[in-house]
Amino acid sequence: MDIVNQLQRQYVDFLSSLYREGLLDDQFLQIQKLQDESNPEFVNEVVTLFFEDSEKLLHNLAVSLYVDQQNVDYQKVDACVHQFKGSSSSIGAQRVRNICASFRTCYDAKNLEGCLRCLQQLKDEYYLVKNKLQTLFRLEQQIVAAGGVIPIMG
């Protein structure tokens, strides 16, 4: 049916743009490959865990960097960013992962200003990729609702 084709094309174009713009990398495809009939919601589940984890980490980072700026616990900052780097890398959120790498340079040098900048960038990139992934899932739901199958890419 026309609608299904339209939606599928929209999906492919959208996902392609996410790869092209570097928001997602090959690891996301690896995650998609793991989804099967025995676990048809796998990608959604993993990404939801990533969202929950990330928002907790962003909160903890804000607390560490804003509450007592004379006594920033950079080890805590390290622990949070390390975790964030790991989870974003595991689901293929490339740009988020890259910010974590620059963040490390800042807290290694105990550069508070740099850290605050990185935190802002991290938030921006995180919410951007979250928004895009939610759009992607909505497109998937529309395809399935219209009776189609989600195109496999790569």
Add this chain to the structure above:
Amino acid sequence: MDVSASFSVSTDGNGSKQEPPHVLAVDDSLVDRKIVEKLLKTFSCKVTTAESGMRALEYLGLRDDQENTLSSNGSKVNMIITDYCMPGMTGYELLKKVKESSLFKEVPVVIMSSENIPTRINKCLEEGAEMFMLKPLKQSDMKKLRGQLLKC
């Protein structure tokens, strides 16, 4: 050699089954635990996850305050795969504890890490780790792992 045939749980009419390998996966990250579990299950492994080195030792019956008897859980573990960087007990420390135990020193231990640090890798291999894998893990990594499992 058909790798999958050795380990898939065949459910033919006779009901004969080959035991799938049981892997204990240890990682403090919930996201990574979920992914490694799925990766292993995709390759027909039975998986138990633990969120820390302590929990893993508990499962194996190796915690200091546990009796030194054969835990019914641990005796069926064919491989342990653990993250290196974990709060509390690192994967390296877990590896040491496993290799020190008479019950589990033969169980292959695989270390995963997001960082490619040669001194870290060598340290783990010297302590008896079977393999070192770089995160994020992919299906091709699991294929390699299955190859290792076949050896034991």
